[in-house]
Amino acid sequence: MTFLWYCLSLLAMYSSSISAMPEMLLAPPFPRSAVMAAAARAAHLLVDRPPYLHVDEVAARLLDADGTEPIGYHLALPDNPLLRAVRVEATCRARLADDVVLTCPARQVVVLGAGLDTFAHRHPRSGTDVYEVDLPSAQRAKQAAVARAELDSPVRYVPADLSRDSLAPALRAAGADPAASLVVTALGLTMYLDRDAVADLLAQVAGWPGGAELVADHLLPADDEAARQYTAGVGSAVADGGEAWRSRLTGSQMAALCREAGFTQVRTLRPEEAVPDLLRRRADGLRPGTTSGFVHAGVGPTSEGTVSGR
Numbered sequence: 001m002t003f004l005w006y007c008l009s010l011l012a013m014y015s016s017s018i019s020a021m022p023e024m025l026l027a028p029p030f031p032r033s034a035v036m037a038a039a040a041r042a043a044h045l046l047v048d049r050p051p052y053l054h055v056d057e058v059a060a061r062l063l064d065a066d067g068t069e070p071i072g073y074h075l076a077l078p079d080n081p082l083l084r085a086v087r088v089e090a091t092c093r094a095r096l097a098d099d100v101v102l103t104c105p106a107r108q109v110v111v112l113g114a115g116l117d118t119f120a121h122r123h124p125r126s127g128t129d130v131y132e133v134d135l136p137s138a139q140r141a142k143q144a145a146v147a148r149a150e151l152d153s154p155v156r157y158v159p160a161d162l163s164r165d166s167l168a169p170a171l172r173a174a175g176a177d178p179a180a181s182l183v184v185t186a187l188g189l190t191m192y193l194d195r196d197a198v199a200d201l202l203a204q205v206a207g208w209p210g211g212a213e214l215v216a217d218h219l220l221p222a223d224d225e226a227a228r229q230y231t232a233g234v235g236s237a238v239a240d241g242g243e244a245w246r247s248r249l250t251g252s253q254m255a256a257l258c259r260e261a262g263f264t265q266v267r268t269l270r271p272e273e274a275v276p277d278l279l280r281r282r283a284d285g286l287r288p289g290t291t292s293g294f295v296h297a298g299v300g301p302t303s304e305g306t307v308s309g310r
């Protein structure tokens with residue numbers, strides 16, 4: 001545990017020191033939480049064995065623009081239980097979100113708390129608009145990384161602080177069509193919002209006039225030793241970077257918030273239910289913990305017959 005703390009401290013130093021690099025002078029540092037999530041997705045392909053829970057070959061390119069240290073921790077400590085747990089969390093939720101978005105008929109994709117999300121770069125689809133929503137500084141950092149990595153940028157950036165800004169007006173201002181449906185992902189976001197802000201955000205999505213489908217994860221109460229260690233390691237690392245976790249919700253609490261917000265179809269999933277086949281076939285001990293839950297919810301014509309039946 002001590003050595004891992006050392007690694008996470010290095011990550012903390014890395015995050016704060018990149019602002020001193022000449023090429024980074026015009027861009028703010030990435031949010032530490034976004035670096036950790038992207039590094040976990042990238043490292044999964046380097047550290048773990050197939051079948052992969054999720055394939056994201058773009059994350060490393062975004063991180064490479066600043067150096068590979070965050071991925072290097074996974075390479076140095078491939079069997080570390082905490083880093084392995086971070087990889088499982090990040091890849092299971094990304095896989096579920098990809099599956100939902102790619103099978104949803106909506107042509108407006110909204111990525112909330114986007115960080116270094118790569119969906120738009122991995123799945124450019126003509127006729128589909130991808131809106132990435134994050135804090136303004138996080139968006140400037142992402143845009144700078146996209147430019148340095150020389151990636152196409154088929155993204156509409158929507159700067160917003162979702163702890164106080166309303167989502168729907170921000171999306172409309174960015175060009176989203178209220179009459180057309182949305183498919184919305186919120187990965188690694190809700191824990192950075194308090195419960196009231198999560199409820200407001202859900203209401204904004206459920207109230208979209210054209211209908212909406214949502215996939216989100218949420219932090220569960222830390223009821224066992226593994227979850228407490230995850231909180232001590234990951235929660236402390238992001239809190240030290242100014243990103244404190246503000247909410248923990250059980251699956252039934254999250255489902256109730258979704259229904260109160262106006263979603264008519266709600267299903268909660270444990271991570272192992274998101275990618276059951278890929279997890280069942282594993283021989284390498286890569287297993288989800290008890291840290292997060294997922295919710296998949298829909299309202300309106302978009303999700304009729306899909307949310308409960310997929």
Ligand SMILES: C[S@@+](CC[C@H](N)C(=O)[O-])C[C@H]1O[C@@H](n2cnc3c(N)ncnc32)[C@H](O)[C@@H]1O
Nearest residue numbers: 033034037113115134135161162163187188192
């Ligand atoms: C753990 S990262 C997840 C990034 C990405 N969704 C992923 O899974 O790789 C959390 C992201 O949420 C963003 N975030 C946190 N609080 C936010 C807020 N109040 N408004 C908008 N974005 C926020 C952070 O800036 C960060 O990019």
